[in-house]
Amino acid sequence: MVRDIERRDFVKGVGAAGIVGLAGCTGDQSGGEGTTSGGSEGTTSGGSEGTTSGGSEGTSSGGSGGSVDRSEPIRYGVLLPTTGDLASVGKPIRDAATLVGKQLQNADMGGLSVEYREEDTQTSPQAGISAANSLVNAGIPGICGPASSGVNIQVSKQVFIPNGVVGCSPSSTAASVTDLEDDGFVFRTAPSDNLQGQVMGQVASENLGASSAVTMYVNNDYGQGLSQSFASAFEEAGGSVNDQVSFEKEQSSYTSKLQSALGSDPDLLVVIGYPASGTQMFKDFYSDFDPSNYDILLTDGMKDPEMRRQVGNPMENVTGTAPAPVGPAADAFASLYQEEYGRSPGVFNAHAYDASAILVLANAMAGENDGAAVKENMDKVANPEGTEVTVENLAEGVQMAAQGEDVNYQGASSPTNFDDAGDMAAVSFDVWKFAPDTESGIEVSETIDFEK
Incomplete structure (x- = not known):
């Protein structure tokens, strides 16, 4: 089942408390200091470390036919959690980000x-700041x-803004990301928690028939903001939120905490963590x-089948x-x-x-590993107009962009059209x-669509 929600209905349904100060999916302001392990680079047969170069075969279709005079490689970085509280979901996200480089490994890149x-x-x-600085110092522009x-x-x-490097998050959903004074360097392919709070309130009242709720949220911007967003939307739908209880990670x-939350x-x-x-x-x-x-x-943040297995319960009430x-x-x-x-x-x-695909295409169109140049081409390669580029013809699209041809990347997660704030x-x-x-280990019963 697919349900559409008009943008005006969303804005009406989320009150001011739900729009201000939201943090993102998997958000974390806390966390002690740490150091990152040494960065790893993609490697290919017949190429230098970290480089994917043109071969005769690949998962993308062949290039557009003309060669491009560019001596330096197109470079992008992957800055994601493979350890810590998000390791179980962070590793597969990392795998998807690096899949772009792996995919182009054997493609005809002209x-x-x-x-x-x-x-x-x-x-x-x-640790993220330290890791980001390592990427910037290595000359990564996006x-x-x-x-x-x-x-x-x-x-x-x-790191990103002061160094003029483009960041494009796949899963940072904080509403506050939209309002960053970023000089246009910060983008994301993930949606805002403003929207998820509205969806949660709707599911709670319409799907689950709840009239009262409590939230338990991880004590950081993500948890606080999404708890507030849900509460605003649920109350707008006629429900009451008895309490909002914070908790610390990995206790x-x-x-x-459960006794406190369920006492009413x-x-x-509602659990946000x-x-x-x-x-x-x-x-x-x-x-x-x-x-x-x-x-x-x-x-x-908890859409992880492995968590259910570790709990040892079918979790049928979830x-x-x-x-x-x-x-x-x-x-x-x-x-x-799946193939990879x-x-x-x-x-x-x-x-x-x-x-990752948009960063590569923007870099190709920019013609150089320069953050400011990549920034100026993010919208150009992702938004209409231009030749449609998808997963299936990515190598050809990179070649076209490098030759200055207009391309329109059509994504796997959405059509990937950026608005003026760098959001979807x-x-x-x-x-x-x-x-x-x-x-x-997951079954989807409904999909809810938003369009601005």
């Missing part, structure tokens, strides 16, 4: 080459990431409380929301990802592929449940 470099944010702002909004906002302010027990006997428990914390929280919930008394609503990969090239991307990694893509994977102009959300008997 003399062009592509180089990518990886760094781990450790789901920590300080970076896919970071994933969490707390990390993304700090990295944008302290040994959440029983006391709500119809619905990450898999590592969620595993312990739901072990405590199913051990100490009767699940038949409560419906539970989760957000995108429903979730998450951005949906419903772009024109969604099926082609899913097939390519032997598994289906997960949450924000399509968004990461799209972010049209996005979709899935309503999902855990499904142990399916290959992915």
Whole structure:
């Protein structure tokens, strides 16, 4: 089932509290200092470290026929969490981001080459800043990431913007990202939490029939903002929010927090957090409380089948929301990802592929590894008009862009048209449940579309 929501209805449904101060999916302002492990680079046979160069075969169609006189490779970075609280979902997102470079490895690039470099944010702002500086110092002009909004906002302010480097996050959903004074250097393929809060409120009232709810949210910008956004939307729909209870990441027990949240006997428990914390929280919930008394609503940060397996419960009373990969090239991307990694893509994977692909195309059109030049071409390669470029003809599209031809990248996550703030102009959300008997472990019951 697909449901459309008009932009004007969304704005009306989310009150001022829901629009101000939201942080993003997987957002984290906390987190101690850390250092990143050494960055890794994509390697190819017959090429230098970190370089993907033209070969005779590939998953993209052949180039446009003409060679391009460019001595330096097209370079992009991948700055995502492979350790820390988001490691379980961060690694597949990283895999999607690097898939662009891997895909172009054997494609006919007409003399062009592509180089990518990886760094781990450790789901920590300080580690993310250090890792981002490593990429900038390596001469990377455009970076896919970071994933969490707390990390993304700090990295944008302290690294991307002052150094004139483009950041394009696949999963940072903070509303505050929109309002950054970024001089146009910060983009994202993920939707804002303003929209997810509206979806959550709608699902809670219409799908689950709840009239009262409490939220438990991770104590950072992501949790606080999305809890507020949900509360505003749910109350607008006629429901009441009895309490909003914060919690810290990765604690040994959440029983006391659960007791505090459930003391008012709500119809619905909304949990906003990450898999590592969620595993312990739901072990405590199913051990100490009767699940038949409560419906539970989760957000995108917990859309991880592995969490359910670690909890050791089917979690049948759980429903979730998450951005949906419903772009024109969604099926082609899913097939390519499955072929490369032997598994289906997960949450924000399509968004990461799209972010990396747009960065490569913008770099190709810019003709140089310069952040300011890449910035000026992000809209040009992603928004109409131009020859349509998708997962299936990406190598040809890169060649066309390098030759100065107009291209219009059509993504896997959405049509990937940027608005003036660097956000997506049209996005979709899935309503999902855990499904142990399916290959992915997730079953989607409904898709809700937004268009500005």
